[in-house]
Amino acid sequence: MTTAVASEFETVIGLEVHCQLITKSKMFCACSTAYSGAAPNTHVCPVCMGMPGVLPVINEQAIEYITMTGLALNCHIAEFSKFDRKNYHYPDLMKGYQVSQYDLPVCKNGWLEIEVEGQAPRRIGITRVHMEEDTARLLHRTDDATGEGYSLVDVNRSGSPLMEIVSEPDMRTPAEARDYLVRLRQILRYIGVSEANMEEGNFRCDANVSLRRRGTEAFGTKVEIKNMNSFRAVHDALAFEEIRQAELLRQGATIVQETRGWVDERQVTVSQRSKEEANDYRYFPEPDLPPLELSREFVERVRAKLPELPAVRRARLLGLGLSEYEAGTLTESRERSDYFDAVVAALPGERARAAKLGANWVLGEVGRWLNAAADRDIAALKVTPAMLAELIGMAEAKTITGAVAKEVFEKMTESGQPAPAIVEQLGLAQMGGSGELEGIVRTVVAANPKPAADFRAGKEAALNSLMGAVMKETRGRANPDVVKDLLRKELAE
Numbered sequence: 001m002t003t004a005v006a007s008e009f010e011t012v013i014g015l016e017v018h019c020q021l022i023t024k025s026k027m028f029c030a031c032s033t034a035y036s037g038a039a040p041n042t043h044v045c046p047v048c049m050g051m052p053g054v055l056p057v058i059n060e061q062a063i064e065y066i067t068m069t070g071l072a073l074n075c076h077i078a079e080f081s082k083f084d085r086k087n088y089h090y091p092d093l094m095k096g097y098q099v100s101q102y103d104l105p106v107c108k109n110g111w112l113e114i115e116v117e118g119q120a121p122r123r124i125g126i127t128r129v130h131m132e133e134d135t136a137r138l139l140h141r142t143d144d145a146t147g148e149g150y151s152l153v154d155v156n157r158s159g160s161p162l163m164e165i166v167s168e169p170d171m172r173t174p175a176e177a178r179d180y181l182v183r184l185r186q187i188l189r190y191i192g193v194s195e196a197n198m199e200e201g202n203f204r205c206d207a208n209v210s211l212r213r214r215g216t217e218a219f220g221t222k223v224e225i226k227n228m229n230s231f232r233a234v235h236d237a238l239a240f241e242e243i244r245q246a247e248l249l250r251q252g253a254t255i256v257q258e259t260r261g262w263v264d265e266r267q268v269t270v271s272q273r274s275k276e277e278a279n280d281y282r283y284f285p286e287p288d289l290p291p292l293e294l295s296r297e298f299v300e301r302v303r304a305k306l307p308e309l310p311a312v313r314r315a316r317l318l319g320l321g322l323s324e325y326e327a328g329t330l331t332e333s334r335e336r337s338d339y340f341d342a343v344v345a346a347l348p349g350e351r352a353r354a355a356k357l358g359a360n361w362v363l364g365e366v367g368r369w370l371n372a373a374a375d376r377d378i379a380a381l382k383v384t385p386a387m388l389a390e391l392i393g394m395a396e397a398k399t400i401t402g403a404v405a406k407e408v409f410e411k412m413t414e415s416g417q418p419a420p421a422i423v424e425q426l427g428l429a430q431m432g433g434s435g436e437l438e439g440i441v442r443t444v445v446a447a448n449p450k451p452a453a454d455f456r457a458g459k460e461a462a463l464n465s466l467m468g469a470v471m472k473e474t475r476g477r478a479n480p481d482v483v484k485d486l487l488r489k490e491l492a493e
């Protein structure tokens, strides 16, 4: 929002995220969820096809995953919750209702901490996390001969476990909304309950946005925005919407409570449905499923399975003296964070020093390797944490120079051989003995009369060019401190 508008109005944003769980089977039947790429309607059975007379059975893995999510989001896990039927008619719904949770969700009253650059961390409330089932997928087509539209139904997705995570209207800017989504996705991936990939549709977000005059408490009329397929789209749609609403309010017009869709190509939201047309879902308790009673023992068992979460890891790394950037990047994914921890654990000596060395390598050479191709994954790296720690140890002990260590790392990523074997094969051990280097230094000084004369005339910087020549001659294997001493001695004569 422009500053003039921002000083007049405050934006209020709440987000609803639908997230597919990575269970092996669907929510209420034994059908496999591995339908990606499968032929339409091949992962189906009478339950997920919505046939009458069949009974659903609750997927225990899904209940464990939603409990895990609730705990990671600091929610209260209900001892007693139940399933309800949400009734509406649309061709993607096989039964004419969706099994969801209405008044008694599994998780309530949690929070997630966000931290937008340049601002203090802030807690965003989580109203609830509830369990439901996904719908079938509709494919819209046009008949070539008649030009008429028609739709195909693929039931494979129908009945897949879906979790809805509803935030409080606590966000105030599009940047905060984006940060909330980034951190939520990170947590879901850390605890391994969802792939949480927005582009692939297993992490979908709807936003509620309204404006109110600064200094007032009452919420303005909210608009729901749908059809955003990336974090950038969520940010841009909210930014567009707050300007649209501010302009209407300044003209004295009223905001219509409605659902609007984001049109990415045009960078605008358009009206889809007003409140009058909104569905009345007529929720009622699902008679075919028993209530969900989660014992405290079960909840504690799930809590024990939680990994150390990203925010806690970041704080731990900051405590070891790493920078905000280093701690943030190292903990971006659980895989990289686990790898880094294992490297540091394998390094001897003082912890802060080991963390700094580990960070330099994991963000430097390992990061370069990861970024060299789009689909690279740290799990495919042939250099194990123990092997990297051994290489770092050799560079620290000056068995090899820093330049050679990088070369050895690259060879390790190709062959998977340990560092000592590569150093041995290629004869890369550091030339430390002055006897070995004296002859080379003498030759280099003789071959470079100009920098030699410059240095003798008092130009200290000329030494660097001679250093470079020695390093080139020794393929980076010379100990720089020894070379410097020898050069000074040679040039003093």
Ligand SMILES: [Zn+2]
Pocket (backbone or CB within 6 Å): 026, 029, 030, 031, 043, 044, 045, 046, 047, 048, 049, 159
């Ligand atoms: Zn099924």
